[in-house]
Structure formats: structure tokens, C-alpha cells
Amino acid sequence: MTEHSATPAPGASRAWFATCPKGMEQLLAEELSALGASEARETVAGVHFAGPLALGYRACLWSRLANRILLPLTQIAATDADGLYRGLREVDWGAIMSPRQRFAIDFSGESPDIRNTRFGAQRSKDAIVDWFQASLGERPTVDRQKPDLRFNVRLGKQGTLLALDMGGGSLHRRGYRLKAGEAPLKENLAAAILLRADWPGMAARGGALIDPMCGSGTLLLEAAMMVADIAPGLGRRHWGFSAWRGHQPRQWEVLLQDARQRADRGLGAQLPEIRGYDADPAVVRRAQENVAALGLEKVVRVSCKPLSKLKKPTHRELPIGLLVCNPPYGERLGERSSLAYLYRELGECMLREFPGWQAAIFTADAALGRATGLRSHKQYKLWNGAMASQVLLFDLQDNRLSDRRPDEALTAARIDEPPPRQASPGRGAAPAHAASEAPGTGAEATPAALTPGAEMFANRLRKNRRKLASWVKREGIEAYRLYDADMPEYAVAVDLYGDHVHVAEYQAPRSVSEAQAELHREEVRQALPVALGVPPARIVFKTRQRQRGSEQYTRQDHRGELLSVREGQARLLVNLTDYLDTGLFLDHRPLRLRLAREAAGQRFLNLFCYTGTATVHAALGGARQTTSVDLSNTYLGWLRKNLAHNGLDESRNRLERVDCLAWLGQNRDTFDLILLDPPSFSNSRQVADTFDVLRDQVELVRLAMARLAPGGTLYFSNNRRGFKLAAELEAAFHCEDISRQTLDPDFQRNPRIHQCWRIRYAPA
Numbered sequence: 028m029t030e031h032s033a034t035p036a037p038g039a040s041r042a043w044f045a046t047c048p049k050g051m052e053q054l055l056a057e058e059l060s061a062l063g064a065s066e067a068r069e070t071v072a073g074v075h076f077a078g079p080l081a082l083g084y085r086a087c088l089w090s091r092l093a094n095r096i097l098l099p100l101t102q103i104a105a106t107d108a109d110g111l112y113r114g115l116r117e118v119d120w121g122a123i124m125s126p127r128q129r130f131a132i133d134f135s136g137e138s139p140d141i142r143n144t145r146f147g148a149q150r151s152k153d154a155i156v157d158w159f160q161a162s163l164g165e166r167p168t169v170d171r172q173k174p175d176l177r178f179n180v181r182l183g184k185q186g187t188l189l190a191l192d193m194g195g196g197s198l199h200r201r202g203y204r205l206k207a208g209e210a211p212l213k214e215n216l217a218a219a220i221l222l223r224a225d226w227p228g229m230a231a232r233g234g235a236l237i238d239p240m241c242g243s244g245t246l247l248l249e250a251a252m253m254v255a256d257i258a259p260g261l262g263r264r265h266w267g268f269s270a271w272r273g274h275q276p277r278q279w280e281v282l283l284q285d286a287r288q289r290a291d292r293g294l295g296a297q298l299p300e301i302r303g304y305d306a307d308p309a310v311v312r313r314a315q316e317n318v319a320a321l322g323l324e325k326v327v328r329v330s331c332k333p334l335s336k337l338k339k340p341t342h343r344e345l346p347i348g349l350l351v352c353n354p355p356y357g358e359r360l361g362e363r364s365s366l367a368y369l370y371r372e373l374g375e376c377m378l379r380e381f382p383g384w385q386a387a388i389f390t391a392d393a394a395l396g397r398a399t400g401l402r403s404h405k406q407y408k409l410w411n412g413a414m415a416s417q418v419l420l421f422d423l424q425d426n427r428l429s430d431r432r433p434d435e436a437l438t439a440a441r442i443d444e445p446p447p448r449q450a451s452p453g454r455g456a457a458p459a460h461a462a463s464e465a466p467g468t469g470a471e472a473t474p475a476a477l478t479p480g481a482e483m484f485a486n487r488l489r490k491n492r493r494k495l496a497s498w499v500k501r502e503g504i505e506a507y508r509l510y511d512a513d514m515p516e517y518a519v520a521v522d523l524y525g526d527h528v529h530v531a532e533y534q535a536p537r538s539v540s541e542a543q544a545e546l547h548r549e550e551v552r553q554a555l556p557v558a559l560g561v562p563p564a565r566i567v568f569k570t571r572q573r574q575r576g577s578e579q580y581t582r583q584d585h586r587g588e589l590l591s592v593r594e595g596q597a598r599l600l601v602n603l604t605d606y607l608d609t610g611l612f613l614d615h616r617p618l619r620l621r622l623a624r625e626a627a628g629q630r631f632l633n634l635f636c637y638t639g640t641a642t643v644h645a646a647l648g649g650a651r652q653t654t655s656v657d658l659s660n661t662y663l664g665w666l667r668k669n670l671a672h673n674g675l676d677e678s679r680n681r682l683e684r685v686d687c688l689a690w691l692g693q694n695r696d697t698f699d700l701i702l703l704d705p706p707s708f709s710n711s712r713q714v715a716d717t718f719d720v721l722r723d724q725v726e727l728v729r730l731a732m733a734r735l736a737p738g739g740t741l742y743f744s745n746n747r748r749g750f751k752l753a754a755e756l757e758a759a760f761h762c763e764d765i766s767r768q769t770l771d772p773d774f775q776r777n778p779r780i781h782q783c784w785r786i787r788y789a790p791a
Contacts, residue, residue, distance in 0.1 A: 038079050040065075044190065045086060045093040046073045049410035051219045055092045062089055080275060084282050087193050087268075088260040091218035091249070094197045097179050097190035104186045107140035108150050111180075111187055115154035118189065124176050126165035128270050130155065131174035133192065136182030151180045175270035194260075195267025202262035203248060203321040205313070212242070212353050212389075214259070216411060217249040223407045223418045224387035226349055230254045230299045234384075235348035239337050239373070241303030244314030244329055246351055251301050251326045256293035258286040262321065298326050300345060306333035307678030334372055334674030335647060339380050348384045350377055350423075356392040362667055367398040367433035368600070369671035374399030376674065377423055386421040393417060398436035400428040433672075434589055477557060481550035484517050485558035492559075498772050506592040506601070508613050508773040517547055521555070522613060525592050528555060528566040529603045567603040591672065595620050596647045598672055599640050600665065610638040610665055614780045615704070618742060618769045622702060623648035625740070629699040632656070634687045634731060639666030641702050646675050654698070656683045656690050658713055686714045688723075691730035699739040703731050707747040720745045725753050728786065732760060737788065744769070744783040752784060761789045 043064075047055045052069040056076075060067050062085050064076035076082075086096045100123070103114030124130065132155075134148035141147045155178075156166050177192040199215040221227075226236065230253070238246050252259060261283075268274045305311050314329045339345060354373060355366060377386050378401065388403075390396050391411060396403065396419045403419040410416065477485060491509050499507060510521035518533040530551065535544045548570065556563050589600040594616060601609040619641050622631070627649035633642045636655035639662070645653050657663055663682050670680055683690060687705070705727065709718040720727075728743060735741050752762060763785040767778065774780050 038081075040077050040079055041083070042099050043076050043078065043083055043086070044073055044097045044099065045076065045090065046095045046097065047093050048072065048213075048216060048219075048412075050408050051092050051215070054219055054222055055090070058090060058092055059086060062086055080273075081278055081282065083193055084268075084279050087198065087266065088258045088282060088286055090198060091253070091259050092215050092222075094199060094215065095179070096193040096198070098193055099188055099190045100178075101189045102186055103189065106138040106182060106184070106186060108146070111141070111147070111182070112150050112154045114187065115151055115180075115189065116158050118158070120155055120158045121162060123191070123272055124167065124270065125272070126159045126163050126167045128175040129168045129170035129173070130176045130178060131169065131171050132178055132180055134180045134182070136187075138182060141182060147180065147182060151178075173265075177267050191271060192267045194263075195265050195269075198260065198263075200263070201259050202264055203317055204243060204245065205316050205320050212245045213411075214245055214249055216409065217245045217353075218253070218259070219409055220351065220353075220387060220389050220418050221246065221250055221253065223405075223409075224349055224351055224385065224420060226250055226351070227253055229347065229349045229385065232347060233299065235300035235340075235345045236302070237339075237348065237350050237381075238303045238352050239332075239334055239350065239376070240352045240354055241305050241314055241329060242310055242353070244303055244317050244327065246353065247301055247303045247314070247327045247329065248317060248321055248323065250351075251298070251323050252321075254293070254298055254301075255290065255296075255323070255326065257290045257321075261286050261290060294322075294326070300340065300343070300348075301327045302340065303327065303329040304332040304334075304337060305329070305678075306331065306676045310678065333646075333676065334369070334376060337376050337380060337674070346383055348381070349387065350381050350384055351387040351389075353389045354395075356390045356395050362664060363392070363395070364434065364437060365664065365667035365671045366392075366395055367437050367671075368668045369674070369676075370395050370398040371400055371433040372672055372674045374401045375428060377401065377421065378426060378428060381423055384423050386423055388419045388421070389416060390419065391416040394436050397431075398433045400431065400433075401426050402429075432589065434587060477553055478550055480547070481553040481557075484514070484550055485554035487513055487517075488521065488554065488558040495772055503593065504616075504771075506594065506599075506611060506613060507616075507771070511774070511777050513776070516543075517551060519551055522609075523559075524590055524601055524603060524609070526561065526565060527590060527603060528559060528561050529609055530555065530566065530568045531607065532568075532570050569607065589668065594640075595623055595644065597623075597640070597643045597669075599643065600638075600668055600672055611640055612637070614746075614774045615641075615744065615769070617771050618702075618744065618783060619644045621769070622700065622742070626650040626700060629739075630654075630697070630736070632698040632701040632731075632734065634691070634701065634703045635705045636666060637662050637704070639663075639669050639682075641704075642666060642680060643669050643673050643675065645700070646670070646680055647673060650700075651679070653680045654683060654696070655681070656685060656687050658684065658686050658711060660684060686711075688718070688727065688730065689714070691727075691734060694734065696734065697736040697739075698734055699736050701731055701735055701739070701741040702744075703728065703741060704744045707745060720747050721750055725755050728756050729759075732786065732788070735788070739787070741786040742783060743786055744781055746781040748779065750782055752782075756786075759789070761787045 045055060045059060049072050052074060056067040056069050056074045059074055059076050063082050064078050067074055067076040083096055083098060086093065101118055103111060105111050105114050132148040132151045134144045134151060152169055160166050177195050179190045179192050181188045199213045201214050236250050241247055303314060308331050311329055311331045318324055318327045318329060354370060388396060391414045396417065401421050403421050405420040407418040408415060409418060488510055495507065506524045508520060508522050512518045512520065512533055518535055520531050522529045552568060555566050588604060589602055591598050591600055599611050601611045603609055622641055623644035626645035629650050631645040631650045631653045633639065633653065633655040636642060636657045639655050642653050642655045655666055663684055666682060670676065705720050707720050731741055756762060765785050766782045769783045770778060
């Protein structure tokens with residue numbers, strides 16, 4: 028045991044220890060050496076170094092990476108409780124602190140005799156208090172929240188080390204962050220990310236910095252403090268050494284004054300462009316408050332913008348720069364499978380909008396990093412608490428997107444719940460079972476010459492395609508219906524989804540024998556690749572068979588493969604193989620585009636939201652907020668993917684998993700624009716009663732209209748054959764039948780595919 032001796036002279040060299048998160052040791056050692064440290068030696072989660080008291084002060088004030096700067100006071104050989112107590116009783120505590128000061132103990136480590144940190148801290152506290160009672164007749168106070176001095180007691184295999192925490196708490200708390208987001212990034216971790224991405228070097232070359240998901244602004248502020256030469260500890264209000272009897276106030280004041288002068292000079296210089304964006308207005312306000320607390324309003328600009336609207340600033344030439352962000356990952360802020368599409372949108376946006384720039388993404392999920400579709404040229408491991416994470420660096424100059432789908436980057440990107448909604452290719456056909464064949468099955472051996480029936484079917488496909496070609500090209504349509512049982516003997520619906528084909532068979536009439544039906548199926552299989560020039564592997568054929576009850580909702584496959592198609596501003600995800608429906612009702616395309624045009628500044632409600640395609644359109648159209656209600660986890664998970672795929676988050680796009688009728692009866696919010704598109708019938712086991720749109724329309728529409736704000740619009744649609752709007756509703760509200768207006772050329776042959784009304788309050 029070495030007893031604490033008199034305080035060394037201020038200029039004498041001392042041993043110090045700086046703690047940091049794992050993975051930052053090399054950066055911290057380099058930083059401390061630059062501050063004047065000698066003998067910097069890395070260890071796990073820290074760096075040993077040597078230097079005078081002034082160096083300790085400088086490290087507290089200027090270290091961007093350290094958690095704590097510890098000044099070792101004494102080494103105690105004991106590792107048992109009694110030995111620890113005796114060793115601490117022999118320290119000259121009167122040379123360290125006054126009995127009128129408050130203190131706290133941070134204890135770490137364990138031994139056979141000391142099995143938990145609380146017991147170790149208690150024995151350490153007892154030794155200090157008993158020393159003062161025996162020596163001075165006074166007892167200092169323990170205060171865990173706001174102590175004057177904080178001591179670090181570390182129990183190891185060879186003994187126990189007592190050290191003074193010079194900062195009095197973790198140095199990552201700079202003092203500028205008034206409020207943090209849901210999963211805040213610690214300031215020293217943000218600094219390490221920026222250093223790994225060589226932000227100081229980029230700034231010196233005239234580069235800018237943009238964080239498209241800035242949260243509370245930590246990366247932005249750390250970046251600004253670096254280039255403005257602002258000491259990270261300059262705004263800190265409390266220091267652990269202030270009440271220490273070895274403190275040299277004049278020496279500290281000199282260092283503090285020098286830091287203030289450097290900050291003034293830095294803020295007066297020409298600084299690079301630093302901008303941050305976030306989709307959540309509340310988060311943006313927090314970031315702006317943090318920027319103001321640091322006095323950097325003229326340096327850092329933060330505004331509300333979703334990832335879907337991210338563009339490189341055009342007010343000045345910015346040929347180089349760093350795009351850096353800490354997107355959500357894993358279970359922390361969202362569903363992992365949905366986040367894969369957010370990362371892909373981020374990767375596409377980086378490559379499209381920031382050519383020639385560098386990018387850095389910090390994530391705890393390597394698979395999500397791969398989901399960007401970009402190749403990272405460097406990866407650095409950093410620890411975010413107990414979570415192993417990575418900084419992925421990308422050169423956007425010569426990068427390119429991989430062909431791999433976002434869900435292929437993950438092992439858990441599956442949709443596991445069977446959908447409860449009635450599905451059919453024409454949204455009005457009799458419900459039946461769809462057996463999805465493996466791509467190419469039944470069509471690999473396409474004959475050189477088609478049979479007469481197959482040739483007839485192929486000619487109809489070609490004719491329809493020519494007829495729709497100018498409309499498809501003019502409107503930029505990527506998904507549309509090409510054929511809808513035009514010839515009764517070929518009772519299928521043929522839909523094009525980009526370069527894929529989806530074929531769903533209607534229930535054959537009773538007059539058609541199974542042998543005839545099978546012949547027609549084979550002729551369709553033969554004709555499709557020839558007529559459309561599409562490889563058989565990209566054609567999905569679903570056959571229908573009579574089933575009973577819930578069997579029609581059974582999952583048909585488990586591939587979970589999602590294909591992206593563009594519709595207006597939106598990119599929507601479809602699944603061609605796993606269910607009867609694909610996740611996108613093509614007949615409602617005009618209504619979705621109408622909602623996009625009318626949604627700007629509106630509060631939008633999507634009831635029976637299905638996969639949320641209308642919600643995506645409304646959000647991209649500028650809706651102030653959206654609310655989507657459905658009882659299915661599958662559909663809401665699909666909606667989350669659609670939102671992420673379009674760079675939209677859930678801060679302004681709320682999802683509610685609940686029965687729509689129950690939700691309407693309980694909710695009191697009002698909306699300016701409502702879409703009500705219920706199924707024809709539902710007998711979900713999750714609700715007590717069945718639902719029939721014909722029977723329940725009056726109650727449903729009245730409940731929805733009760734949530735409609737004055738001057739608002741409700742769109743009510745359904746695909747129930749023979750449906751008539753109740754006279755009671757027509758008498759109560761202004762109801763306009765717009766069914767014809769909501770049919771594009773690909774569905775005008777079948778005007779009964781759905782019915783749609785525009786409903787408003789009757790004029791006073």
C-alpha cells in the first residue's frame with residue numbers, strides 16, 4: 028500500500044488515465060499526444076499517459092473523445108473489503124478535500140470478497156467518512172447527484188486504484204444539449220465518427236457537411252466545434268477538480284481564457300457549410316435549441332425535411348463534402364425489415380444527389396449497412412455502450428448500386444402473418460385459392476409455334492399493349508392491367524409490374540370442365556413469354572381453386588420478395604408470389620394520385636389502410652400528418668416498408684393497429700382528407716362481429732364523417748358487386764359518385780371493378 032502523499036508541484040509530471048468507449052483508444056491516444064501528453068499507452072477502453080497538471084486541465088477542456096480524465100491518487104494492494112477499508116483509511120483525505128464538501132464514489136470491479144459495486148462503494152465511503160470523523164470530528168456528505176468531488180475506485184486482480192475524476196462526470200456532456208431524441212448519440216462518439224470520416228481534412232479542403240437524419244444535431248454541432256476551434260469543454264458548468272485542494276485556479280483560468288480567444292477567432296473565420304435535416308418537426312426544434320445554446324446559429328442550419336426530399340444545396344457550388352448520419356437500426360427505433368428499405372433509399376439518394384462526395388454511416392447492424400446497396404471502402408468498429416457498431420465509409424465518386432434487393436441483405440425480412448383482407452385479381456371475383464407456382468414452372472419448354480388458342484391469346488395481349496402504349500409512356504406508368512378476362516374462355520387477369528408479369532386466374536364457370544380449364548391455362552402459359560417478351564422466370568401464375576372459410580387467406584409462398592414499382596412520385600413495394608393480392612390495387616391508381624394532389628398541408632386519415640400505398644402518396648404530396656388504421660400486422664409492416672422505401676418516417680405518419688370501427692368510435696381527432704376503402708366482408712377472429720360493407724355502410728360512413736373537419740373530403744370506395752349507397756347517407760351528406768373518374772384506361776373495360784364517392788358535408 029502506498030499512502031497518499033503531499034500534492035506534487037503543479038509542473039511535476041504525473042500519471043493520468045483517460046477512459047473512452049471501446050474502439051476509440053487509438054484516436055484518443057493520438058489526441059492526447061497532440062495535447063502534449065507523453066508516454067501515451069493504449070489499453071482496453073482507455074489510455075494511460077503522463078504529463079503535468081496543466082496537461083490534465085488541457086485534456087479535460089479539449090478532449091473530444093475521452094469519457095473521463097482520472098488522476099490516480101494511491102494504489103492499495105488489498106482486494107478484499109477489510110483491506111480496501113484499511114487502505115483508504117490511511118489516505119490523507121484532508122489534503123484532498125474539506126469535510127464540508129460533498130463527494131461520490133464510482134466503484135468498478137469485483138473479487139471473491141466484493142461481489143457487487145454497491146458494496147464496494149459503500150465500504151469506500153465508510154473509510155472516507157470514518158477518516159474525517161476520527162481526524163477532524165466532522166463527516167462529509169455523500170451526494171450521488173451533485174457532488175463537489177467524484178472519486179473513481181477500481182478493483183483489479185493486483186489491487187485497488189483510487190483516482191480523482193477531474194471532470195466530475197463524463198466529459199461527453201458538453202453542456203449544449205438541452206434535449207435529446209429517443210436514442211441520442213453521445214457527443215464523444217459523434218466526434219469519433221467525424222474523425223474516422225476525416226471531417227477536419229474535408230473541411231480544410233473546402234468541403235461541406237450534411238446530416239440527413241440529424242436528430243438532436245449532435246454530429247452537426249461536434250463538426251462545427253471542430254472547424255471553429257471551440258474547446259468541447261468550454262460550455263461545461265461544473266468541473267470535478269474545482270473543489271479539489273490541489274487545484275490551481277490561476278493555471279486553469281489561463282487555459283480557459285486561451286480557449287475563449289481561440290473560439291472567438293474560429294467563429295470569425297470563414298466556416299464550411301453545415302446543414303442538418305430531419306422529418307420530425309419536434310426533433311428539429313430540439314436540434315435548433317441545441318444549436319442556439321452553443322451560439323452556432325450562423326454556422327449550423329437545421330430544417331425539417333424527409334429523406335425523400337433531400338437534395339444537395341444549390342445556393343453555392345459544393346463539389347466535395349461529407350454526408351454523415353446515424354440512421355435508426357435494429358430494434359432501437361423501428362422494425363429491422365422496414366429499415367432495410369430506408370437504408371436503400373439513403374444509398375440511392377447519396378449516389379444520386381451527392382456525386383463526388385464522401386459518406387459515413389454509423390450503424391450497429393452490418394446487414395442494414397449492406398442494404399444501402401453501396402460498397403464501403405473502409406469500416407471502423409466503435410462501441411456504442413455495450414453495442415458493437417461500425418462506421419462505414421463510402422466514396423460516392425466511383426460507387427454503384429448493387430442489384431441486390433434490400434430484403435436480401437437481411438435474414439429476417441419476411442412477412443409472417445397471413446392477411447385478413449379478401450383478395451381477388453379483379454377485386455370483385457369470387458374468392459378462391461391461389462397456388463403460386465415457382466417462376467418459370469410450366470413455361471420453360473415454350474414451343475417454337477403456339478397452338479391456335481395460345482396464338483389467339485397472344486394476339487389479344489399484343490393488341491392491348493399497343494392500345495395502352497401511348498398512355499403508359501405519357502403517364503410514366505410502371506404497373507398496370509393488360510388483360511382482364513377479355514375472352515371468357517381465358518378467364519385470367521394479366522398485370523404488368525415493371526419487367527415482371529402477374530397472372531391470376533378467375534374462378535372458372537361451372538359450365539367449363541376442369542379439362543378445358545387446364546387446357547386454357549396451358550395456352551396462357553405458352554403465350555405470355557412470346558407475346559410480352561418476358562422470360563418465364565419473371566412470370567408468376569396463380570391458379571384458383573374453391574376453398575372454404577379462412578383457407579382463402581392462407582399464405583401461398585414464403586419468399587418475402589418485394590419488387591419496387593413507381594407510381595407518380597411514389598415507389599411502392601409489391602409481392603407477386605406470396606398472397607392472392609400483390610399489395611397494390613391497380614384499379615385505385617387514379618384515386619391515389621388524386622389524394623396526392625389534394626394532400627398538401629392536410630391531415631390525412633387512411634382507414635382499412637391495407638399496405639398504405641395511399642398514405643405514401645399523401646405524405647409525398649405534402650400532408651401535414653397521416654394516420655393509417657388497420658387490424659393486420661402484416662399490412663402495417665408492409666406500410667412501414669413502403670414509408671421507408673420513400674424516405675418517410677413515422678414521426679408524421681402514425682400507424683394504428685386496431686379495428687377501424689372501434690377506433691372511429693373512440694378517437695376524437697379530426698382530419699381534412701379521409702380515405703375509406705373497406706373490404707366487402709370480414710369475419711376476422713380479432714373482432715367480435717362480422718363486417719359487411721352493404722349492411723354496415725351507414726354506421727361506418729357516419730363514424731368516419733364525424734372525424735372529418737369542416738370543409739374536408741371523405742372518399743368512400745368499395746368493390747362489392749351490386750353495392751348501392753344508402754339513401755340515408757345521400758340525404759345526410761353531399762355525395763358525388765366519381766367512380767368513372769377513378770378508372771384509368773386499363774380498367775375502363777370493367778367499370779364495375781369498384782365504386783367510389785366523394786362525400787362532404789352538405790352546404791348550410
